[in-house]
Amino acid sequence: MAVYGYARVSTTDQDLTLQEETLRNAGCDVIRTEKASGTSRNGRTELDTLMQFLRPGDTLMVTRIDRLARSIGDLQDIVRELRTKGADLKATEQPVDTSTAAGKAFLDMLGVFAEFETNLRRERQMEGIAKAKAEGVYKGRKPSIDAAEVRRLRDQEGLGATEIAKRLGIGRASVYRILEA
Structure with a gap:
């Protein structure tokens, strides 16, 4: 025991x-x-x-x-x-x-x-985020992927989504999302 x-x-x-x-x-x-x-x-x-x-x-x-x-x-x-x-x-x-x-x-x-x-902590957090959004202060999390670099790799180097994802260490779906935006 x-x-x-x-x-x-x-x-x-x-x-x-x-x-x-x-x-x-x-x-x-x-x-x-x-x-x-x-x-x-x-x-x-x-x-x-x-x-x-x-x-x-x-x-x-x-x-x-x-x-x-x-x-x-x-x-x-x-x-x-x-x-x-x-x-x-x-x-x-x-x-x-x-x-x-x-x-x-x-x-x-x-x-x-x-x-x-x-649950109380989560509610307070959501209230704070809603207030910040209403005041135009809340911008959300900073992007972790450099969208300009994704576009540059496609436009200047002619790479496809799979190769871009490999080079940047991100998911292919993220590459498609950026390129379609």
């Missing part, structure tokens, strides 16, 4: 040290870390590795539930998968322990609040 720690932050400029220390002090034998969004399980390879590795009687430990999932659906999927494997989930900073009825109930409440917080 091993205790595995999982630490996550959302952006590359955030630090995992405090989570790692907390998990180590809580008795984690192995700690996996990653810098990825918690709104989805997509691209979270360290979590996937841990989930595949867990055996009956093992415990997955996090500092807080929002480090594991920001969506109640993902959280429920993870807990269901842990239950199927015969493993438990615990949090160091919250009274979450899926081996107890109270811990399971508290986990569900925390999951709802984590998703609620994510």
Whole structure:
């Protein structure tokens, strides 16, 4: 029966040290870390590795539930998968322990609040973008593809979309989109 720690932050400029220390002090034998969004399980390879590795009687430990999932659906999927494997989930900073009825109930409440917080943040962001657009301030993300270079490669060098895409390291569909605009 091993205790595995999982630490996550959302952006590359955030630090995992405090989570790692907390998990180590809580008795984690192995700690996996990653810098990825918690709104989805997509691209979270360290979590996937841990989930595949867990055996009956093992415990997955996090500092807080929002480090594991920001969506109640993902959280429920993870807990269901842990239950199927015969493993438990615990949090160091919250009274979450899926081996107890109270811990399971508290986990569900925390999951709802984590998703609620994510939805509020998204709403505020969309409101800010709408306001900026209305004021003519918001221009969106800067183009990552140099449209002039795409046209130059076609017009001056006579290259086709496939070769342009290869040279610039972009998708062929992006080349077509620029040339048709």
